[in-house]
Amino acid sequence: MNCRESINQADRPLEEALLNDWHVVATSEEVVPGKLVPTMLFGRELVAWRDSAGQAYVWEDLCIHRGARLSKGFIQSDRVVCPYHGWNYDGSAQCVLMPASPNETPMKKAKAIPHHVKEAYGFIWACMGEPANDIPAFPEWDDPSYKKVVCGPYEFKSGYRALENFIDPTHFPFVHAGVNGIMDQPDPIGAYDVFEKNGGLATSEVQVTQPYGDPREVPVMAYYAYQCLRPLVAYFKKRVVITDPERASEGSPDDRFCTFFTAQQVDETRSIVRICCAMNFSPQPTDADVRRRQDLVYAQDSAIVNTQRPERIPVDLRMELHHRTDLLGQKYRMWLRNMGVSYGTV
């Protein structure tokens, strides 16, 4: 058994649905060349770094020699230097120098434990097993008519509860009163359809009233179409129609606002949410406008979502109480359960 296998078997092995999937561990901006960035995914301590050519790496935060944390070390000439005995690892994860025996070629087994890495949509993604799927699609990322703004990180206890909240249109009037909804006039949510799409879940449009509907700070009628792409990745595309007749001319029937949502489940009860918003308005709001509004909305969300108990989401529908207006959340929980996702759930 090699080191990777033994680590994958350590403690409780992570279920394949999560082990063999891609997960965001950082935004691209967070990992600058020359800096070791410690991070954690499903309780596994990882280190992310970038070489001078811009290539990103995600490894176990562990020196095979004596188990010290590599992230406490430093980067020199595109090599990670262990803080304990100074072993040097290059981008292939091979140890290329043991300072205590500088003229000797290090053993073949002297390797760091690297994970699969991709960069997409402003995020660094890692897969600790063998990727079973590609990173989910975000069609607007490559569409030049859309402005993209990465927002976050936002701290939540449960990435799954945060995602379920992201795909729930019925909390707007209460959690986001005056922003995404009106507390005195909550929208009744009519029947909407949930169907399977590319192995994930998708909905028909859900209509809500938003007094401060997007970074333009105009009241809109919004029509959300949600998708659950992966256990910790979701997306919506909303059609927005400006309802203030004085400002209607600022909008167009083609106006869309999308959010690509990711959650990094750090351990059983800690997660980090990072999102990328895409919008095709004209004129475009500034990055600061977009971030200011998302920071407000996610602060409102985490203040409530982090009070939910149990902190780990129940995937058995017999726990908690459901209603037809929560249909997508229900289907999400069933989908997790059927995939065999158990980490961070009860």
Next chain:
Amino acid sequence: MELSDSQRMNLRLTAMRYGARDILLYELEPLDGSVLPPVTAGAHLDLHLPDGLIRQYSLISSLCDAQRYVVGVKRDAEGRGGSRWLHDQARVGQMLEVSLPRNHFPLSSAQTPVCLIAGGIGITPIYSMFKALQQSGRAVHLHYWSRSAEHALFHRELENAPDVTLHFASASGPQSDLQAVLAGLPGETEVYACGPSTMLDQLESSGLGERLHVERFVSAGPVMAEGAFSVVLARSGHEYVIPPGETILNVLLEAGEDVLYSCEQGVCGACEVTVLEGEPVHGDTVYSADEHTRRRSMMICCSSSASPRLLLDI
């Protein structure tokens, strides 16, 4: 004496009158001449029927006073038994326990025009609203869909009344007319509607937003079959008899079967299962019967069977 919300009153059934085809009007009076709590348009009460059935019926508020409550009940042969008991068994002079009136479907106090939409027995709260609005002088128009003049409650009174349009639904249903009615409404009109769920679903997806107020006939309990039927779980071959008065869910849970459920009253959708064979009778408010047919599914917490056997994909 103040009555709390959970209190019940004993009222005497003093009259049953013919309203329209399959619809009877029931008059209920206090036993001792005491004064009944007032009712407003849109209010309903619970009738506690024998066998523990509890059913909600809209009060026809224009016919109600301090000495008398009036409800309209349509006999639903396919229903859960409450209306069949009232039509086939109830006798004048009987005492019935009722709850205090409650109003979850009140008229707003705005002065904007109102469009009232009723489908079938949904006329009972809507007619009450129509009378109340006429009295207060607020602009109102009533659209009432029923199968035929014979099926229309208060037909004689409504057929030549101003501000009323009677629609007699063809087999294809009222959909096209309903869209035409909505299309012609002035922008600030409030819409109040009560009727079959397909009609209300259509209204809810028509973009009226907060101007729309609907009342759905909420399932007060499970649909019960007349007799026992059997349920076969396709994956294990296990077979269970569902006796009258029991739900499929309860029988399966007591047998230790691993089935999902949440609300136990047909409003969530968690217990949906695929029906491989048999004819379910649906008692939930999540999907219409047509939708269930399309999905080949049923909710086992509140639905039963018209066939002697159901084969479920469990």
